[in-house]
Amino acid sequence: MKDLLISFLNMTAWRMETPQLFGRFHICAAVLVTAMAFCAAAVFARRIRSAAAGRAPLVKILFVCGCGLAVLEVYKQLFLYYVVNGGAYDWWFFPFQLCSVPMYLCILLPFIGSRLRSTFITFMGSYTFISAAAALIYPEDYLRSYTTLTVHGFLWHGILLFISLMIIFSGAADTGIRGILKAAALFAVLCIAAVLINTAAESLMQPGLPHDHAAMFYLNPYHLSPQPLVSSVQKTAGIPAGLVLYSLVIAAAGSAVIHLASRAASGSRKAPASTR
Numbered sequence: 001m002k003d004l005l006i007s008f009l010n011m012t013a014w015r016m017e018t019p020q021l022f023g024r025f026h027i028c029a030a031v032l033v034t035a036m037a038f039c040a041a042a043v044f045a046r047r048i049r050s051a052a053a054g055r056a057p058l059v060k061i062l063f064v065c066g067c068g069l070a071v072l073e074v075y076k077q078l079f080l081y082y083v084v085n086g087g088a089y090d091w092w093f094f095p096f097q098l099c100s101v102p103m104y105l106c107i108l109l110p111f112i113g114s115r116l117r118s119t120f121i122t123f124m125g126s127y128t129f130i131s132a133a134a135a136l137i138y139p140e141d142y143l144r145s146y147t148t149l150t151v152h153g154f155l156w157h158g159i160l161l162f163i164s165l166m167i168i169f170s171g172a173a174d175t176g177i178r179g180i181l182k183a184a185a186l187f188a189v190l191c192i193a194a195v196l197i198n199t200a201a202e203s204l205m206q207p208g209l210p211h212d213h214a215a216m217f218y219l220n221p222y223h224l225s226p227q228p229l230v231s232s233v234q235k236t237a238g239i240p241a242g243l244v245l246y247s248l249v250i251a252a253a254g255s256a257v258i259h260l261a262s263r264a265a266s267g268s269r270k271a272p273a274s275t276r
Contacts, residue, residue, distance in 0.1 A: 006082050013083050014147040021140050030136045033158035041162050045169030058172050059109045059117070062124075065163055066106025069156065073103060076152055084146070085209060091201040092211035098131040098250075101190060102160055122174045123183040125167035126258030130250065132160035168261045180255045187254060191247050194219050219243050 019025040044061060051057045073095050080093050095103070105120045112120070135142075135157045142153025167173050174182070194216035201214035202222060213223045224231045225242055234242030 005078065009079050009083050012079070012148050015145055016147045016150065018145045019143045019150060021138070021143060026139060026143065029154045030139070033154050034136060034161060037158050037161040037165060041165035041169055044166050048166070048170040048172070058121070058167070058170060061166070062106040062121075062163065063110050065159055066103050066109070069103040069159060070107065072152060072156055073100070076149070079146075079148065084149075088206045088209055090209045090211055091205055091214040092209075094197065094201065094214060094216065096194060096197055096216045098127060098190075098217055099135055099157065099160060102128050102163055106163070118174050118179065119182040119186055121167055121172050122179050122258060123186050123254075125164055125173035125261075126180075126183060126254040127187055127250070128160050129164035129168070129257050129261070130253055132157045132164060136161065168258075173258050175259055180259060183258065184251050184255060187251055188247075191217055191219055195221060195243075198222075218246065 019029075048058050048061075077093070077095070081087065081089055102124050105124060109117055109120060136154070139153060139157075142150060142156075144150050144153075173179065197216045198214045198220040199222075205212055205214070213220055215223070215226065218225050218227055218230070221239060221243065224234050224239065225246065227246060230242045230246045233245050
């Protein structure tokens with residue numbers, strides 16, 4: 001079974017010239033993915049808004065998206081482990097980035113209460129939009145020499161953009177102060193979990209791999225952040241100060257996105273769409 005799996009992974013290990021950041025491939029792929037996500041989100045949001053209350057089409061759609069993301073993530077992890085790293089695990093790619101969290105949240109939606117569900121949806125309408133947009137604008141981490149990994153990166157973040165835009169367009173997010181604060185609190189909890197994972201992975205990193213540390217949410221307490229602005233602050237004020245600044249900026253941006261974009265999409269302040 002293992003040999004069959006490795007054979008399949010090797011069959012899909014098509015090589016390509018690593019695309020240049022802001023090159024033709026990057027720009028064309030990002031524009032195409034963004035356009036598809038925007039159009040699909042608009043269509044599904046219209047159906048969600050017109051659906052009868054209580055049928056919860058949004059939750060069903062998000063659950064399907066979560067399952068699709070899980071399949072993509074399993075493939076990526078296996079490909080990296082067996083093909084790229086030769087049977088060694090690189091904790092840099094552990095699936096707990098800001099761009100990975102929606103996979104878990106979408107899968108959990110049908111099995112949790114309405115209040116927590118509303119918080120998850122609000123979080124994905126704001127923080128997921130930021131992470132997806134940032135990754136499509138600056139996709140350096142997934143512009144690779146393997147076709148499947150590069151396509152995986154654009155497809156993954158296109159799905160995330162679709163998820164966030166669908167939530168915004170459908171008016172399903174809680175744009176009130178309480179809803180925004182709950183989404184920010186969820187982000188804070190996830191940041192703490194990310195730091196704990198990074199700390200635990202420090203002693204698990206294997207030599208000879210492309211990365212020497214884990215960077216969940218880019219919040220590693222032992223290493224400078226790859227984010228230029230954050231690393232500049234860390235060099236001056238120390239790593240903890242840079243991590244706090246980075247987290248506060250993301251939280252502020254997430255709050256602004258869900259507050260402004262959702263209101264603009266709905267045209268007026270309304271109650272969130274039913275997610276029961």
